[in-house]
Amino acid sequence: MNRPSWVLWALCAIALVVRLGGFLALDRLHHPDVWESETIAMNLLQGKGFVFPFLGTEYRSYQEPLHPALCAAVYAATGHNILALGIVHIVLGTVVVGCVFVCARRIVSSGAAMFATALAALHPGLVLYTTKFHPLILDVLLLLLVLISCLSFSARHPWRSAVVLGLLIGLCTLTRPTVLACLPVVWWWVWTRSLRPRVVRLAHLLLIPLVTATVVGPWVWRNYQVHHQFILTRSGTPMVFWLGNNPYQFTGSALSPEGEALLINAAPPEVQQRILSLDELGQQEFLLSQAWGYVRDHPGAFLKRWVLKLWYFWWFTPQAGLLYPTSWFRMYQAVYVMLVVLVGLGFVGHWRAPGMVPLDRHAARLVGGVCLSIALVQSLFYIEGRHRLAIEPLLVMFAGQGLWWLWGMRHGWRQA
16 A cells, blocks of 8 residues: 555544544533434334424424434444444544545645645544534535545546436435535536537436435425425425524524524514414424515615625624633634635645646636535525534645645645
């Protein structure tokens, strides 16, 4: 095995140890950080179905199914063993680090890709969320696999590549449907990669959403059987839209300025009572009508909020860090600022020394387009730090480029 392979395996081993260390140091074995997936998984195992109690009623399509199904499968196989689910998350988090290298190597040099992998291995946000039983790490992994599938799209085997890409987008939709916002960027990439006639290329583009629909279809059909109406992945999308677009209170976040969950608390008491008197779909229909009413009556304020939330996406909301120790938040802020600076240096380095700091500009546009698509769509709703954290593994690819340039400036260039 050559040296780069050994370095990669060493970085993945470090990532594994760091994540395991974080899990043990935070005592997740005795104090697990569980989320909605835990409740849904236990209800599934107890024969109650895919249900979650919320806002005084029973939600049967509260969230996307993939992560709760994973939790339920692990618990069913191990007798609700917290350590087993923790190990699964640690492995997923480590695979994320390996996927960062695979993606980065298709965009930048091997040296820059190694630096990017090291940054991903030690990224405090990714380490922390690996220890939580939250869908984020699974989201990140599937998004990276979608990117790998794009970057590996074969002009010689376009049909097979389109099927694999559609399959991965479908799986990603079942844990984070925001990926669907990236379809125009994916189509552009596939169109430019194919060497076939235009009609055939168009067929490749159509095949991708067709396969995606085949993967997501069973869950959509299940939702239709339960609710007797079309619901893509979750019933609560109107609520998260309302949180970012209501006439009562705006923080850009799902938290109040004091760090408390807003949910429907932003509304006046009479509106809260009305919401609590409704069932799952009734609540969401009411919240959607309120949100659309705000957008219709205040289009300028809606656009202003959208721009502000987009800024929050790339920076921090005023509520950022309220749920964590101050030292943790400051460390994460410092890491993020460092990443932003390194990303800038990466592009400067490519401009000043393109032979030594190579960059596939076409692939860089793909990654940038994916990041921008997710940012624009997420900013329609509300913003939390984890929303940007989902794409920070993409940013570290360019940050690795910046580190590689600094390394070359200090130690002398060697061809990657």
